[in-house]
Amino acid sequence: MTQTVQAPLASLPSFPLDQWYVAGFSWELKDAPLARTLLGQPLVLFRTADGQVAALEDRCCHRELPLSCGTVEDRGLRCGYHGMLYDHGGRCLEIPGQERIPAKACVKSFELRERDQILWIWMGTTPDSRPAAEPPAYAVHSDPDYRFGGGVYHYDAPYQLIHDNLLDLSHLGYVHLKTIGGNASIHMNAELKVSQEGDSVKVVRWMPDSEPPPTYAAAWPFKGRIDRWQEVEFHPSHVRIWTGAMDKDADRLDNPQRQGFHMRGFHGVTPETETSAHYFWTIATNPHPGMQDPTQLVIDQTAATFEEDKVVIEAQFRNQQRFGSRPVVDIHVDVGPNRARRVIERLRAASARAREGVAPA
Incomplete structure (x- = not known):
């Protein structure tokens, strides 16, 4: 045993x-x-x-x-x-x-x-703590409609800065211009919906009538302008991101069965220490039958975007250390990240309370 x-x-x-x-x-x-x-x-x-x-x-x-x-x-x-x-x-x-x-x-x-x-x-909180349920399933990895790959990054930054980055995809238009970015103004003005159920936070962003960014155009035969979506599901243990696009007016953006180009990302963000983290990621895509398989292209360009994120997040943390505790200003794109931080703080406080009075192992 x-x-x-x-x-x-x-x-x-x-x-x-x-x-x-x-x-x-x-x-x-x-x-x-x-x-x-x-x-x-x-x-x-x-x-x-x-x-x-x-x-x-x-x-x-x-x-x-x-x-x-x-x-x-x-x-x-x-x-x-x-x-x-x-x-x-x-x-x-x-x-x-x-x-x-x-x-x-x-x-x-x-x-x-x-x-x-x-x-x-x-x-676990205590030496005899046992899981009440199995770990989360992620059926995308065995879905025959998708092909995927992934990797691991080490960050010299706290893990919640990575959560902030994943829950606020408005930065794509500034940080990822060569891959999945697109028009920065459209990203910043995208319709934004944030909801919460228990410990899970969901952020949905729609960007209809957009120009396809480079990765999208290379992977899918769009006819012209596109209707684009970004759906982010935060869980305390991981984040799931479904992004993609279809030809403009081809279907409703709220149709869960909508067609087009899909990218489904798994993001396991696990603390290493208080000031460092591991980032375990995969990206899955649905190859178009009429095009050369774009899976490796999507994987490589996704990795390139994460390299760009890593540079930004680690520089952000170094600056936080340099300037110390200073007040910051929230803007409209911070709703999702702030809710996730409240979830983490509530769970952290509950863990701390559960440990009170427990003798060392």
Whole structure:
């Protein structure tokens, strides 16, 4: 049985807990261990010979070498210092040259699940915290109408600055002129609808009668001007973005079955520390049968836009550190990001309250 243990309370950062967070993608776990710090927890991720995924504290219980410096074997993960072998639950199976294995020879493990090629890790408030439900599904990754690819970025910036960026796509006309941008004035004046259901915030932007931006024009045979949409769904663990366009007046923008060029983005934004984050992303598109498959083009140009976002967000954070706490002015495009921040703060406060009075693990 997997032993799920959290670090001492003193080392837990102020993030919402009792949540599934994105830890990576299935294709990242091959024949070597993967070191990754999530919510302040140094972890090693690996896949056993029978295909089971595992997450352990990245520290051997003997001389504290990171287990990510070891090797993956059929039965588990072997430390690269003195060869102690651990199974997926953190239990030591073998100590070379020694028959007796002490009961304390184990390391902390975390619940790691694999669903739709996404790795999800459970971060609980207390040592005995267990998920009440499976991690979110993402059916786009197995939808035959779509093809996708993705990657991972590391940000030297707090994760909520990335949320702000994803929930406010008005910046496209200024930051992403060569790919998915388009007319900046149209972006800033797009009809904007923001709604909330529980912990989820949805931002919908419509831009009818637009010029197709470069990525769109290269991927789809539009006849001329287009009706364009952007739908962003924020969840505390990830963000889903459905963007696309169709020929002008081809259908209603509120029709969930509308045709045309589609891009469906998955964005797993997971804190590394208080001031750094991991950004796990995929982009899926629906190739037009009459054109050369644009999937790689869409993937490459999406990656290029994220590189541009990364430059902006990290520069923004450096400036925040340089100037310190100064008042800022909100404008009309900030409604979605502000609601998401309130959700995170409410969940963070609830996690902090739940930890009160709990002894360190």
